[in-house]
Amino acid sequence: MGRMVSTFFNGVINENPTLRLVIGMCPVLAVTTAVVNGFWMGVAVIFVLTASNILISLLRNVTPAQVRIPFFIVVIATFTTIADLVLAAFQPDIHATLGLFIPLIVVNCIILGRAEAVASRNTVPLSIMDGLGMGTGFTLALIILASIREILGAGTWFGLPVMPEGFEPAVVMILPPGAFVSLGFLLGAMNLITARLSNRPMGSKSQSSGSAGQKLEG
Amino acid sequence: MEEKKAMPSLEKLVVASSPHIRAGETVDRLMWQVIIALLPATAVSVYFFGMRSLCLIITGVVTAVLTEALVEKSLSREVTIADGSAALTGLLLAFNVPANAPWWMVAVGSAFAIAVVKQVFGGLGANFVNPALASRAFLLAAWPTHMTGQLPLPLDTMTGATPLAILDGTASGTLPTYLDLFIGNVSGVLGETSALALLVGAAYLLWQKVIDWRIPAGFIGTVALLTWMFGGRDGLFTGDPLYHVLAGGLILGAFFMATDYVTSPITSRGRLIFGIGCGFITVLIRLWGGYPEGVSYSILLMNLVVPFLARWTQPRVYGTARARV
Numbered sequence: 001m002g003r004m005v006s007t008f009f010n011g012v013i014n015e016n017p018t019l020r021l022v023i024g025m026c027p028v029l030a031v032t033t034a035v036v037n038g039f040w041m042g043v044a045v046i047f048v049l050t051a052s053n054i055l056i057s058l059l060r061n062v063t064p065a066q067v068r069i070p071f072f073i074v075v076i077a078t079f080t081t082i083a084d085l086v087l088a089a090f091q092p093d094i095h096a097t098l099g100l101f102i103p104l105i106v107v108n109c110i111i112l113g114r115a116e117a118v119a120s121r122n123t124v125p126l127s128i129m130d131g132l133g134m135g136t137g138f139t140l141a142l143i144i145l146a147s148i149r150e151i152l153g154a155g156t157w158f159g160l161p162v163m164p165e166g167f168e169p170a171v172v173m174i175l176p177p178g179a180f181v182s183l184g185f186l187l188g189a190m191n192l193i194t195a196r197l198s199n200r201p202m203g204s205k206s207q208s209s210g211s212a213g214q215k216l217e218g
Numbered sequence: 219m220e221e222k223k224a225m226p227s228l229e230k231l232v233v234a235s236s237p238h239i240r241a242g243e244t245v246d247r248l249m250w251q252v253i254i255a256l257l258p259a260t261a262v263s264v265y266f267f268g269m270r271s272l273c274l275i276i277t278g279v280v281t282a283v284l285t286e287a288l289v290e291k292s293l294s295r296e297v298t299i300a301d302g303s304a305a306l307t308g309l310l311l312a313f314n315v316p317a318n319a320p321w322w323m324v325a326v327g328s329a330f331a332i333a334v335v336k337q338v339f340g341g342l343g344a345n346f347v348n349p350a351l352a353s354r355a356f357l358l359a360a361w362p363t364h365m366t367g368q369l370p371l372p373l374d375t376m377t378g379a380t381p382l383a384i385l386d387g388t389a390s391g392t393l394p395t396y397l398d399l400f401i402g403n404v405s406g407v408l409g410e411t412s413a414l415a416l417l418v419g420a421a422y423l424l425w426q427k428v429i430d431w432r433i434p435a436g437f438i439g440t441v442a443l444l445t446w447m448f449g450g451r452d453g454l455f456t457g458d459p460l461y462h463v464l465a466g467g468l469i470l471g472a473f474f475m476a477t478d479y480v481t482s483p484i485t486s487r488g489r490l491i492f493g494i495g496c497g498f499i500t501v502l503i504r505l506w507g508g509y510p511e512g513v514s515y516s517i518l519l520m521n522l523v524v525p526f527l528a529r530w531t532q533p534r535v536y537g538t539a540r541a542r543v
Contacts (some may be wrong), residue, residue, distance in 0.1 A: 123294035172327075177359060181334065 004129045011133025017110045018141035019190040024110035027101045027144060029179040035158045038146035040094045042139025044087060044102060048079045049111050049138075050131035055079075056119040057127035063120065072115040073106065080105045110134060142187075148182045149173045229251070245342070248479070249302035251428050255419030256309055256474065262412040267317040272409050275312040281328035282308025284409040289337040307331050310350035313409020313470060314514070319364050325510045326360075327353045346371050348481050351514045376407050380406045382510040383464040399464040410467040420473035429477040432486060436493020437472040437500075438463055444501040468500065471513035481521040488524075488531035495520045 015021055018028050027045075031037045052075045056063075063071055084102045087095040095102065105111065114134055119127040150156055153173030155163040165167075172178050223455045263271045286304035299305075308328045315324055331353035336345045356366045381404055384393055394404045402412025409416075423429045442459035449457025463469070474497050476482060485491050496516045503512025 168361060168364075171362070172356055172359035175359055177356070184338075 004125060007126055007129040008133035008136075011130060011135070011138040012140065015134075016137040016141060016190070017113075017134055018138055018145075019187060020194075021110075021113075022187070023113060024108045024138065025183075026104065027108065028145065029183065030145035030175070031098055031101050032142055032149055032179060033174045034097075034150050034154070034156075035143055035146040037094065037097055038093060038142035039139065040087065041098060041101065042135065042142045044083045044098075045105060045108065045110070045138050046074060046132065046135030048105050049114060049135045050128055050162050051079045051082075052076045052111060053114060053119040053127040054124060056115045057122060057124045060120045060122075065079070068116075068120060070113075072112055072120075076111050076115070077106045101203035110138060145179075145182055145186055149178055153178055229397050245303070246301045248428055249306050251426055252474065253302055253306050253309060255428075255543040256306075256313075256409070258415035258418045259313070259409050259412060259470070260309070262415040263313070263408045266402055266411065267408060271317055274315060274317070274319060274321060274324050274408065275309060278312030278315075278324045278328045279305050279308035280357055281325040282311070282332050285329045285332040287338070289333050293337070295341065298342060298538065302494065304332055307336070307349045310409070310475060311353055314350060314407050314467075315352040315365065315409050317406075323357060323364050330356050343480055345480055346524075348475055348478050351475055351518050351521075354514050355518060362460045380404070380510065381461075381527045382504065383386045393461075396460065396464065399461070404465075407467065410470045413464050413469050416469045416473060420469070423473065423477075429473065430486070430489055432489040433476050433482060433493040433496075434472040436490045437476055437496045438468060440497025441500055443466055444498065445505070448501070448505055454535070462501075462504065466504075466511045467513040471500075471517055472496070475514075476520070478515045481524060483524050483527045483531065485528065485531040485533060491527055491531065492520050492524065495523070 011017070013020075017023050018025070025043055031041045045065065052072070055075050056072060059071075080103060084095075087098070087102060114130060118130045121218050122130070147157060150158075151162060153169050153171060153175075155161060155169040170178075173182065260275060263275070282304045283299050287297050287299050289295075290299075303536060308331075311327050311331055312324055315327070331349035335347060335349040335352040336342065339345045354365075381394055381399065398404050400413045404411050420429075420434065424431060442463050445462035446459040447455055448455045449459070449462060472493070476493065483489050496513075499516035499519055500512040503509055503515060509515070
């Protein structure tokens with residue numbers, strides 16, 4: 001059971017795909033103009049990641065090694081299409097805003113990376129926890145980044161005004177340069193926190209083995 | 219800077235690689251000389267735009283110096299506010315905002331220039347673009363209405379479109395005369411309006427050998443040539459180069475911002491190419507781009523290619539074979 005929990009938190013903190021592995025950056029930069037967009041993007045990724053991890057893990061013993069990548073892509077594309085259609089049906093506004101970035105989950109390297117590194121060589125429960133953990137880590141990173149950008153760039157959070165009367169939003173923060181600047185500071189802060197934490201004895205040094213994220217471009 | 223502090227007991231025994239003959243120039247001296255050279259333009263700015271201009275300039279300088287001290291303290295670096303580079307950045311940033319800009323915007327811009335553009339990349343000497351200009355681009359994207367001065371003026375300062383906006387056709391109004399442009403009696407950002415005051419400062423810098431003539435000459439020469447060729451409405455060679463040189467931020471940019479030591483090439487040929495490139499991009503933006511003025515973006519873009527220019531124009535070591543590029 002401990003392994004399950006540590007696998008989950010590994011995805012959220014130690015190997016957070018966005019802030020530690022720095023993979024799958026395209027949607028991170030593109031959709032974080034508002035917290036609500038980041039949230040729904042995260043939900044879609046959690047669903048696709050967990051579901052494809054389950055299927056790939058179930059079929060891992062019958063998948064020929066030579067064609068495993070096309071197989072992963074077909075599985076991921078299936079679940080991405082489901083997520084795309086469900087969002088279009090129930091959250092049409094969000095679907096319109098996220099636009100191309102929902103179909104692009106297919107080529108998001110977090111999902112292919114986890115399929116290759118974890119789901120294709122581990123049991124179903126572990127793959128589920130890995131998918132949930134990685135997805136949650138991704139979602140949290142998106143929400144933090146989108147919060148910085150939405151608050152500074154629009155003066156709102158989840159669409160609600162949060163800044164005092166005289167505040168004039170800095171439009172640049174919801175433009176692409178704002179994404180890069182905030183992401184840089186967020187990565188720096190994460191490195192600082194990690195360095196501080198690793199100097200201190202944190203109970204157990206639980207670097208869960210075997211789930212080292214493979215860095216894939218994407 | 220470093221040698222001064224290292225091992226005082228061995229000060230007499232200098233074991234260092236060449237150059238062995240040193241001029242008395244220090245970073246501090248050069249930076250303060252540039253600030254001195256900008257004083258006439260500051261005075262003219264205060265004369266034409268009123269006390270508001272002085273307040274904005276002081277805000278810019280003070281915020282820049284405070285940010286530098288704060289960031290360097292918190293990163294346990296040596297605090298280098300005495301070298302004047304932060305003050306210069308703050309001054310140049312304030313020169314880049316219109317007179318009716320709110321004070322907090324200048325403060326945010328100064329802090330951004332020092333903290334994000336300069337200190338994040340390692341402080342003075344390590345920033346890859348000009349901090350004041352990068353921050354100006356940031357402010358222009360963040361608060362476009364404040365940066366273009368399209369708000370009603372609270373004081374009896376000058377109002378109206380900038381000369382280049384009129385020339386560009388994006389704003390209406392009568393074009394000011396050459397004399398007004400030369401003295402600075404036109405609207406625009408704080409530091410750019412008076413060609414006379416800027417040229418006095420530039421002459422001082424050239425005389426003191428603080429700046430090299432190649433960057434400004436290449437920059438202004440290219441702008442003059444290309445606007446003469448393509449700037450006219452009636453065909454080739456009917457443009458008004460003098461107007462394009464005097465209006466807008468060309469003189470401020472060419473003499474005081476493009477010549478920034480950190481972000482310009484060190485070779486003579488590289489400097490000439492750098493200046494010509496700046497001029498070329500400026501004209502592209504002024505004549506065919508979406509903005510009426512392109513000086514700041516042209517310098518920022520050329521800042522990015524400085525490492526390539528430095529490698530490309532590296533002088534051949536005497537006696538060695540010509541390297542194949």
